[in-house]
Amino acid sequence: MMQRLKATLLQRRNNLHVHSLRFLNQFHTRNLCSLPDTNITDELDNQVLVEGKAWSRTAILNRPSVLNCLSTAMGARLQKLYTSWENNPDIGFVAMKWQGILCWRRYCDTLSIKYGGASRMFCDGKMEDCKEFFRTLYTYIYILGEYLGLTGQKLNGAEMISCGLATHYAHSSKLALIEEQLGKLDTDDPSVIETSLEKYSDLVYLDNISVLHRIEILDKCFSHDTVEEIIDALESETSKTNDAWCISTLRRLNEASPLGLKVSLKSIREGRFQTLDQCLIREYRMSLQGISNQVSKDFCEGVRARMVDKDLAPKWNPPSLEQVSKDMVEHYFSPLSKSEPDLELPTDLREAFT
Template identity: 50%
Template sequence: MRVREPLFSTDPPSSMRSTLPCFNSYFQAYKLHKLYKNWEDTPDIGFVVMKGSGNRAFSAGGDIVAIRDFVQKGNMEECKEFFRNLYNFIYVLGTYLKPNVAILDGYTMGGAGGISIPGTFRVATDKTVFAIPETLIGYHPDAGASFYISRLPGYLGEYLALTGARLSGVEMVACGLATHYSQSTNVPLIEEHLRNLITDDPSIIETSLSNFSDLHYPNNSSVIRRIEMLDKCFKHDTVEEIMDALENEAAKTNDEWCLSTLKNLKYASPLSLKVTLRSIREGRFQSLDQCLIREYRMTLQGISGQISTDFCEGVRARMVDKDHAPKWDPPSLEHVSKDMVDQYFSPISETEPELDLPTKQREAFT
């Protein structure tokens, strides 16, 4: 048994299990896609383990700055290729024939959810920090987020998608985003155990991971303990109604959670908030491939600048200049028209092809 080196070789490894560090999700998507396909077709590989390359993050989407640079230089074809590769890999992962174990030891943000949650097992730790903070950079939760986030209990998905709020590893397990929880110090033991495990049976892998799992419950301040209040506020049909509900609760109770949630919503891009709410609501009734195809449309609209330049402005404010003072356009919810939101969900042009996923080839996998 051995880990294949180099880790991004396109040659299939000969071990029963393969460990793959996950770097920046967008730029490595092509290599991930090719490796996973090779491993799926290799009989002596039973399952795949994906982990982060360092000790701070599984994947934190830092490549979004490079995408902004491509947009500003007019290199839209390169951007399209990045997202096509990413979304295709996510679809392959969601229909993968072999068990996949993602070890989410550290920051797991943005596209990191897309390249892990559609898989079989997700191991969170005390160092895990999960978030989908796209509305805070003038974007929308993508990479399959509208599929898996919309299926969380109650209206937790709307809350996470609109506010960019963070979850701990314990909270990820509690709401179903992760399948197992363990202390970060156990990760080397988990890796060693999986390295020596020869199987393609998910139940054996499940038992193995459970042997290293710890039982923890969210603390009293966790949003998981506030599902009733969260549902009361986020069940509404519009962002305006959601914010009004939070304002009313904050006025009555001076609740710190209501106040901080409102603060996040008021910071986010107004256009992104409205687009994101519709995306999550539509995703609840769509399959993974339908969500990815729709998100690809939304992504091209979002980065093209035809409707708004919020994406470039949000990345600038939060990740480049780091002044955290974005100038959104439109500047407020009342200035976001229905036509603008509708355009987000439309093809970018009559000649622009839709995202092409291998649905026919993999329909038996679903």
């Protein structure tokens, strides 16, 4: 469903593509538009490769020079591939790879499923124990999300397992064996796929330096209402403990776009109380407002500093949190212009998740 949605949006929103081309021209990167037409097609095809097995297909993102980030053209090609695979009764599931990472999706009555079914939580004991359990769960879901969203940090495999974001962990040396095993399957039964994955799964444990061991500090620092208060709390904690993690986290926040920090925090906080549809619309508005450069060019500046010039020295505008006004932040959540319609979700055609 999401792939079909992307295709519709790509057809209806040509001005988004124009923004992308202008951005590429602005920084004189390897612009596909400067290539002959035949080379453009070849280049785009090479950015998403395909491997076929009897009962499955594998899409391979092939842009390692830019960390395999998706472009508009790549999204269109993936949509075309996914649609054809979804409508093919002989394909049970598909896999996606990039930089050695493997994930899969099953095709049956629905396009995608949450692997392993719904989460199961049990709380046997006194009411106070249950309250503590759910307080800890709240911290994991919300405070950890705010930490990741504001700092740009990533979770490793063990941390994703611990948080329930992944179901299986395997060493990279086993990926080829997993792919071979999945390629031999002639069914889309989740239990069969799970059994196949479990054959190569490894037990993993959190490192001593994992952020998941610092939930109390996260709760203490990232539960504040504003970015300024979060940074003040981290500074206070750093002055008391001289902890390396606090110092590193504080440095990342100070290096980030001040406007981006405030927009991100507002988005995360609003998402707590919104449906999936509302979250998708909010993220869509934020994305287009970000590349429109109407309030700030921080998005393009961040890409320039990180991926184009790679000088890691962005010049943010506004340059400080104090100069970020409420109106600037609110603009990222406002409806789009008449020439750019809001995200239209095909809710009437939505398929049920299993």
